[in-house]
Amino acid sequence: xxxxxxxxxxxSVQEGDSAVIKCTYSDSASNYFPWYKQELGKGPxxxxxxxxxxxxxxxxxxxxxxxxxxKHFSLHITETQPEDSAxxxxxxxxxxxxxxxxxxxxxxxxxxx
Amino acid sequence: xxxxxxxxxxxxxKTGKRIMLECSQTKGHDxxxxxxxxxxxxxxxxxxxxxxxxxxxxxISDGYSVSRQAQAKFSLSLESAIPNQTALYFCATSEFTDTxxxxxxxxxxxx
Numbered sequence: 001x002x003x004x005x006x007x008x009x010x011x012s013v014q015e016g017d018s019a020v021i022k023c024t025y026s027d028s029a030s031n032y033f034p035w036y037k038q039e040l041g042k043g044p045x046x047x048x049x050x051x052x053x054x055x056x057x058x059x060x061x062x063x064x065x066x067x068x069x070x071k072h073f074s075l076h077i078t079e080t081q082p083e084d085s086a087x088x089x090x091x092x093x094x095x096x097x098x099x100x101x102x103x104x105x106x107x108x109x110x111x112x113x
Numbered sequence: 114x115x116x117x118x119x120x121x122x123x124x125x126x127k128t129g130k131r132i133m134l135e136c137s138q139t140k141g142h143d144x145x146x147x148x149x150x151x152x153x154x155x156x157x158x159x160x161x162x163x164x165x166x167x168x169x170x171x172x173i174s175d176g177y178s179v180s181r182q183a184q185a186k187f188s189l190s191l192e193s194a195i196p197n198q199t200a201l202y203f204c205a206t207s208e209f210t211d212t213x214x215x216x217x218x219x220x221x222x223x224x
Contacts, residue, residue, distance in 0.1 A: 009153070034212065043117075043203050043215030044156070089155060098163070100146070100171070101213060105155035 002027040004092050006104025013080050021107045023090035024072040032095035033073045038087040080111045116140045117216035119204050125222045132191040134219050136204030145187040150201040194223040
């Protein structure tokens, strides 16, 4: 089955800096890659996703890049703010109708003022 | 009102007790999931259901069972709880293999 590795496990940045979280996946058939943000005491919430027919997707201060050849994808957060502090999860799946998401182990991002 | 609700939000129980965690959704999705979250281990899939008549084991189903009572309801049971089942449990729903919407979680402690 699919295996998703996520790095780093913790990341501390100063407000205004950029943050990058990286994930690799094992199944070359995977074609859907969402990112979830989990704030303290809440369930994960989708923040951005990318499908294998594109290499990059942006939404305001967040972007995701995908390299299918190398089987890795990354989350980029620019101009970080304290409210970006949370745990971020990457995931992968084969968007074929009967597959499920495989999650990475998560990255705790701390943005210091 | 929340689209995905979980009850209870917190539960402390003793080894050997039977526990049921409940999940309800108002999103009208056919697909529902139960995950377990442990520090450093991320989200691991316990069971999932693609419709009312469909139940599938996930990565870590041993010691757990589920019931899909209706499209909107999906319950997770621990027949005989043990301390290493202490964790945060999340229910999620989705339409097709798309965005999953998570509930607020149930924190379970087994003494």
